[in-house]
Amino acid sequence: MFMWIIKRDLLLAMRRQSDVLTTLFFFIIVVSLFPLSVGPEMSMLRTMAPGVVWVAALLASMLSLGRMFSNDYLDGTLEQMLLSPQSLSLLVLGKALAHWLVTGVPLVLMAPVLGIQYDLPVEALFVLTTALLLGTPVLSLNWRHRSSTDFRIARGVLVSLLVLPLYIPVLIFGAGAVEANMAGVGFDAHLSLIGAFLLVSLVFAPWAAASSLRVSLE
Amino acid sequence: MVVVKPACYACYVDCQILSVGEIFWSGTAIRSLNGDYFAAMTYIGHLSGTKDDLTVIENLRISSALAGFEINDAQASEALEYMGLGGREALPVKVLSQGQRRRVVLARLLVCKTSLWILDEPLVALDVMAVRLIQGLLEQHLKQGGIVVMTTHQEIDLTATSTTQLHLA
Numbered sequence: 001m002f003m004w005i006i007k008r009d010l011l012l013a014m015r016r017q018s019d020v021l022t023t024l025f026f027f028i029i030v031v032s033l034f035p036l037s038v039g040p041e042m043s044m045l046r047t048m049a050p051g052v053v054w055v056a057a058l059l060a061s062m063l064s065l066g067r068m069f070s071n072d073y074l075d076g077t078l079e080q081m082l083l084s085p086q087s088l089s090l091l092v093l094g095k096a097l098a099h100w101l102v103t104g105v106p107l108v109l110m111a112p113v114l115g116i117q118y119d120l121p122v123e124a125l126f127v128l129t130t131a132l133l134l135g136t137p138v139l140s141l142n143w144r145h146r147s148s149t150d151f152r153i154a155r156g157v158l159v160s161l162l163v164l165p166l167y168i169p170v171l172i173f174g175a176g177a178v179e180a181n182m183a184g185v186g187f188d189a190h191l192s193l194i195g196a197f198l199l200v201s202l203v204f205a206p207w208a209a210a211s212s213l214r215v216s217l218e
Numbered sequence: 219m220v221v222v223k224p225a226c227y228a229c230y231v232d233c234q235i236l237s238v239g240e241i242f243w244s245g246t247a248i249r250s251l252n253g254d255y256f257a258a259m260t261y262i263g264h265l266s267g268t269k270d271d272l273t274v275i276e277n278l279r280i281s282s283a284l285a286g287f288e289i290n291d292a293q294a295s296e297a298l299e300y301m302g303l304g305g306r307e308a309l310p311v312k313v314l315s316q317g318q319r320r321r322v323v324l325a326r327l328l329v330c331k332t333s334l335w336i337l338d339e340p341l342v343a344l345d346v347m348a349v350r351l352i353q354g355l356l357e358q359h360l361k362q363g364g365i366v367v368m369t370t371h372q373e374i375d376l377t378a379t380s381t382t383q384l385h386l387a
Binding site: 004008081087 | 253254257268269271280281285288
């Protein structure tokens with residue numbers, strides 16, 4: 001069942017590639033525009049690289065997540081999911097995983113290439129990629145709250161603000177890991193903290209999202 | 219068989235919103251047996267629950283898997299053939315007509331072996347032939363001891379012995 005949901009969402013992404021490519025190109029464009037606009041000063045680029053890459057990744061994943069549940073809601077799939085004998089949390093987890101595979105993984109793979117534009121040393125590129133690898137699933141998992149409450153509350157600013165506190169720690173520690181590495185201090189603590197966020201999200205986010213989906217369809 | 223107004227569906231289907239009274243399934247309140255109740259029930263409402271970009275057969279296989287019945291291609295083709303969609307299995311649902319989409323959805327009744335069917339206007343957009351087909355399905359289901367709760371605006375003749383009709387203005 002879990003596999004069916006993942007398979008379905010991957011299949012849909014394959015059929016509608018424009019959605020996936022939009023997210024990826026958005027990420028690439030934002031990250032590439034910064035070095036062009038602020039000038040070629042190496043030390044400055046190196047300092048701002050982690051922040052820019054992380055903010056771009058966060059915005060890119062926000063861009064695609066809004067659509068996920070709203071499509072299912074509109075065509076009635078969500079209704080069927082709620083009436084499924086399968087655990088709703090598991091379905092939500094499956095959807096989040098599929099979303100991460102489709103949008104998160106390409107971002108992670110592109111990050112080291114884009115990092116070169118900022119003259120990041122090889123080790124920093126490695127840390128950046130690892131941090132994104134751990135952090136992007138958190139973004140995919142936690143977005144559920146927003147997209148599921150969207151149906152009720154006007155699509156907009158208020159709900160984005162509500163979910164933002166969940167993202168900020170990931171953003172801070174993600175960017176912090178790379179900065180720490182470049183400053184020559186250990187980055188393990190930062191990565192461990194993102195890992196911890198990921199584990200907490202894996203346990204609680206699907207469950208919380210499932211309850212909010214139930215509430216939203218009542 | 220009871221014919222109820224669509225608003226009541228929410229009560230049968232989603233017990234959570236029921237503020238007064240209780241619905242029992244096999245002697246237990248459905249409030250307390252979520253999963254088991256859903257496993258015995260098939261709900262088909264106004265919304266199709268199909269994905270435009272997926273093919274007919276993919277839609278059927280995925281929607282029945284979601285309902286807890288995993289079927290293979292052969293079983294899915296057989297059901298679609300019965301619903302008059304033979305030869306269209308590989309077409310994306312977006313190219314189908316409204317009536318054909320409806321048949322894709324209703325094909326789930328053939329593959330999901332549940333005892334309770336809750337159908338909200340299942341005959342919408344169907345032609346005369348298809349209506350007869352669905353009528354046959356309903357008869358067969360009732361004969362096998364199944365339960366159907368449905369709403370409809372069309373006249374429907376069922377020979378089954380225990381049908382209750384509520385006419386609502």
